[in-house]
Amino acid sequence: MSNPADKILSFLSKHKDSYTSGQAMADSLGITRAAIWKAIENLRADGYDIESVKATGYKLKGVPDTLGEREILPGLKTGVLGKKIIRLTEVDSTNTYASKLAVDGEPEGTVVIAEHQTAGRGRLGRKWVSPPGLNIYASIILRPKVPPRDAPLVTFVAAVALARTVRGLYNLDAGIKWPNDLLINGRKSAGILTEMSAEPELVRHIILGVGIDVNMPREDFPKEIKDISTSVMLELGRKVNRAELMRRFLEELEKSYLMMIDGRRADILDEWRSLSVTLGRNVRVTSHAGEKTGFARDINTEGGLILEVDGKEETVTSGDVGFI
Numbered sequence: 312m313s314n315p316a317d318k319i320l321s322f323l324s325k326h327k328d329s330y331t332s333g334q335a336m337a338d339s340l341g342i343t344r345a346a347i348w349k350a351i352e353n354l355r356a357d358g359y360d361i362e363s364v365k366a367t368g369y370k371l372k373g374v375p376d377t378l379g380e381r382e383i384l385p386g387l388k389t390g391v392l393g394k395k396i397i398r399l400t401e402v403d404s405t406n407t408y409a410s411k412l413a414v415d416g417e418p419e420g421t422v423v424i425a426e427h428q429t430a431g432r433g434r435l436g437r438k439w440v441s442p443p444g445l446n447i448y449a450s451i452i453l454r455p456k457v458p459p460r461d462a463p464l465v466t467f468v469a470a471v472a473l474a475r476t477v478r479g480l481y482n483l484d485a486g487i488k489w490p491n492d493l494l495i496n497g498r499k500s501a502g503i504l505t506e507m508s509a510e511p512e513l514v515r516h517i518i519l520g521v522g523i524d525v526n527m528p529r530e531d532f533p534k535e536i537k538d539i540s541t542s543v544m545l546e547l548g549r550k551v552n553r554a555e556l557m558r559r560f561l562e563e564l565e566k567s568y569l570m571m572i573d574g575r576r577a578d579i580l581d582e583w584r585s586l587s588v589t590l591g592r593n594v595r596v597t598s599h600a601g602e603k604t605g606f607a608r609d610i611n612t613e614g615g616l617i618l619e620v621d622g623k624e625e626t627v628t629s630g631d632v633g634f635i
């Protein structure tokens with residue numbers, strides 16, 4: 312981030328609430344006023360809304376709805392996650408792409424984001440609908456120094472972070488459906504797919520894939536899931552800036568991820584419980600093993616769902632929850 316446009320953008324993002332004169336920016340950034348003027352013109356051509364008021368200065372009023380480093384990094388308060396962002400216009404699946412990078416040694420924290428996935432993958436071998444330009448399709452490379460049995464906790468970490476993000480930014484009623492679907496007002500609006508590579512005793516890497524339906528209009532959802540799905544835009548009643556959402560998610564994710572690294576499993580699961588919309592309800596869990604109905608009592612320390620079935624406790628470890 313060293314060219315004049317990036318420096319100006321970073322400066323204006325930090326001073327979003329006031330006007331800064333060209334001279335003050337020139338002095339602070341060590342670039343000429345002519346270079347500032349030129350860079351601002353270029354930024355405007357790229358879709359940045361930079362207001363200029365005579366004898367007062369410049370102010371950043373809006374950023375384009377793209378998901379590159381330029382839009383996400385300014386103001387990002389993380390130590391590791393998202394410090395490098397690889398933005399792709401189109402890819403089969405960001406999880407597949409990130410996984411190849413991880414095998415080649417890409418460090419922890421790198422994020423692969425695509426505008427469009429041609430073969431987006433969901434849980435349980437499903438397809439993830441990924442039309443261009445509307446949503447977030449992202450995969451984050453993680454390298455926690457934990458044994459493979461602890462890795463599934465990452466999906467709980469991510470679900471908590473997603474729910475916190477949507478509640479915090481938009482004040483929407485966001486909750487988690489076991490194991491890790493994000494529901495807004497009762498409808499699914501995001502999902503998580505984690506994939507791990509490990510040795511017997513140690514995780515090599517985890518690819519944390521997140522799909523968030525952000526600005527998806529109702530008509531873009533396939534018929535089969537139209538009634539049970541939603542997007543942030545549909546629930547909020549306005550389009551939202553995807554970079555801002557992604558930035559907040561990375562910040563929330565890092566907070567929860569550090570809890571995991573510190574061995575605070577119980578705290579993560581407690582937070583998951585407090586954001587859960589599954590516990591305390593009668594549910595039907597469908598999995599490869601068949602169907603089970605019961606009262607969702609709790610989750611165990613591994614994240615399995617404890618059901619009360621005919622007065623006895625039974626635990627399920629994977630599947631899809633439906634409410635009854």
Ligand code: BTN
Nearest residue numbers: 404431432433434502503520522
């Ligand atoms: C689910 O079924 O709920 C999980 C959906 C996960 C989708 C995301 S989009 C980014 C990443 N790349 C993929 O192919 N899948 C995940």
